[in-house]
């Protein structure tokens with residue numbers, strides 16, 4: 509046979525068919541599509557004999573991430589999405605359609621609040637936001653067309669811990685799906701599916717990934733619900749890329765060790781801040797789980813603290829409008845995550861210009877405390 513020309517070799521040379529090398533780490537299947545060597549094999553995909561056809565429909569890296577998170581949540585199945593919000597949208601559209609209504613907690617993550625309040629209108633889904641500390645208020649907001657209760661296990665930025673059992677009870681009583689965002693707690697602290705929550709969602713951008721280098725989401729639940737959610741992800745183009753799936757899965761391996769350390773550091777920082785005279789109020793939850801209370805600490809500084817001086821005095825602690833990386837960072841809810849809220853909405857949940865949210869990292873606890881203390885002291889005007 510004639511030797512192939514340069515142009516053809518440029519496209520076809522390489523390891524070609526010998527691809528099974530038993531690498532320890534999962535390879536990154538950085539491919540948009542999978543190949544078939546016969547029509548029978550192609551038909552086999554549609555018969556369920558081979559799992560992959562086209563990456564938007566499914567990819568080994570995406571599945572590996574989703575299955576791993578599902579395993580940690582003790583849920584039968586999971587699907588990954590291009591962001592936390594993508595996973596939330598896929599989950600909501602799994603249980604609510606045109607004409608339906610959602611009852612959601614009023615202290616949701618800003619992006620989720622916007623999604624539910626504004627974007628769901630395009631799908632003909634309406635929503636009511638209520639204070640989820642008040643069980644009667646939740647029940648009072650339920651309408652004949654309500655299909656879903658939506659909340660977060662630990663809220664942002666005041667770290668209110670949701671009454672999961674209470675929500676499950678209301679869901680049963682009114683035959684509603686209950687969906688919860690477990691981003692702040694992670695399955696290391698809480699596994700809401702095991703308590704009867706139908707859909708559990710994560711912004712894997714946060715603790716699952718853990719290194720602030722990806723945007724990703726994962727949704728877990730029953731086989732039946734996740735099958736429907738997967739259709740939403742596939743058909744609405746919300747799939748996660750193979751490389752980001754790979755990074756998230758890589759991050760997930762150290763979730764337990766990171767959360768253990770970060771929660772311990774957070775507890776120590778919260779204990780310290782509680783006693784500092786520049787701090788009016790410290791928000792750090794109690795009794796979240798036997799594994800700890802999470803790694804987020806929020807504070808309201810006193811009138812004597814010059815806020816811009818505080819933020820400029822943080823040294824190695826960066827101002828970062830996100831959370832959950834291995835580095836300790838601070839964010840300013842008024843200026844970022846809750847910026848889009850009206851003044852009324854802000855004051856209703858207690859956001860003001862003195863609130864600071866700290867995402868505690870894996871560094872040496874004493875160094876974190878020392879740096880935060882120095883920033884407050886530098887900014888104290890008397």
Ligand SMILES: *Cc1c(COP(=O)(O)O)cnc(C)c1O
Pocket residue numbers: 591592593594617619620660664689691692711712713714723724725
């Ligand atoms: C960040 C975050 C989201 C949104 O996730 P993205 O990955 O940014 O889309 C949703 N819920 C919570 C609690 C978050 O912290």
